[in-house]
Amino acid sequence: MEWNEKGSRIVEMLRLRTPPVGVKFFEEKVEIDAFKPSKHGLKFAVCQAIAFARYSGRSVVLEADDFACPPAMLIYGVAVYDIKEILVSANWLKDASCDFPTTKLPAGKFKTFLFGDLTRMKEKPDAILIFANPEQVGRLIQAKTFFGGTVNASLTAKLASCAEALLPALKGEVAIAIPGAGDRVFAGLDENELIFAMPYEWLDKILEGLEKAGKGANVGYPVQRFLFFTPRFPKTYREIAEKFKRPDS
Numbered sequence: 001m002e003w004n005e006k007g008s009r010i011v012e013m014l015r016l017r018t019p020p021v022g023v024k025f026f027e028e029k030v031e032i033d034a035f036k037p038s039k040h041g042l043k044f045a046v047c048q049a050i051a052f053a054r055y056s057g058r059s060v061v062l063e064a065d066d067f068a069c070p071p072a073m074l075i076y077g078v079a080v081y082d083i084k085e086i087l088v089s090a091n092w093l094k095d096a097s098c099d100f101p102t103t104k105l106p107a108g109k110f111k112t113f114l115f116g117d118l119t120r121m122k123e124k125p126d127a128i129l130i131f132a133n134p135e136q137v138g139r140l141i142q143a144k145t146f147f148g149g150t151v152n153a154s155l156t157a158k159l160a161s162c163a164e165a166l167l168p169a170l171k172g173e174v175a176i177a178i179p180g181a182g183d184r185v186f187a188g189l190d191e192n193e194l195i196f197a198m199p200y201e202w203l204d205k206i207l208e209g210l211e212k213a214g215k216g217a218n219v220g221y222p223v224q225r226f227l228f229f230t231p232r233f234p235k236t237y238r239e240i241a242e243k244f245k246r247p248d249s
Helices: 002-014 046-056 070-075 083-089 134-145 160-170 181-187 200-212 235-241
Strands: 021-026 060-062 112-117 127-132 175-177 194-199
Touching: 002 127, 002 134, 002 200, 021 046, 021 160, 046 060, 046 112, 046 160, 046 181, 070 083, 070 160, 127 134, 127 160, 127 200, 134 194, 134 200, 160 175, 160 181, 160 194, 194 200
Parallel strands: none
Antiparallel strands: 021 112, 021 127, 060 112, 127 194, 175 194
């Protein structure tokens, strides 16, 4: 699959620790050869399903009976309730009067949710999540802005991979997110990882941007550190060094 090859190319160019995760949502129940938690007596958080895909290389499929995370159930439309009540009860919000800009998918619209290793999955994804360190994410932002514009972020450090990063990408926007508690607890994210998300349609442009952005300034990834200088050591070092004698003098 062309997305497998392109996913491998991103891993190679950025030296990623784990592969990008492809995401595809279906409006009907679809039989897919993938790991389904409920068949094994389990329920998954969405961030956990994403992590399972990126660490195991296997695709994960979720339906309503596979969801474990109450906020994600509401965001993905597999249940209906006031999400603020959950956030307030957990002290993520001071009270119900606080604004919380969570976008929800239409209730009941999607029945099947697929998350897979982009370098191996068989289904063409709708969106892609890349987990990377700040320098790698910076390079991805440079790749996107090679074509103009900016990468906007609406950050709360809550519901990062499942909502703040992914939902804009599903709507055709490039986004970044800073992981919060769920991604740390249930998805095993490293403390230096950020999330870069994009719609599938941006994949070719991002690859081109990674190859070309900053080329004229000799900048790529990893950034070549500038080492062409004489270092200045502390005064005590310099004063003592003036007393040194060379063996051949």
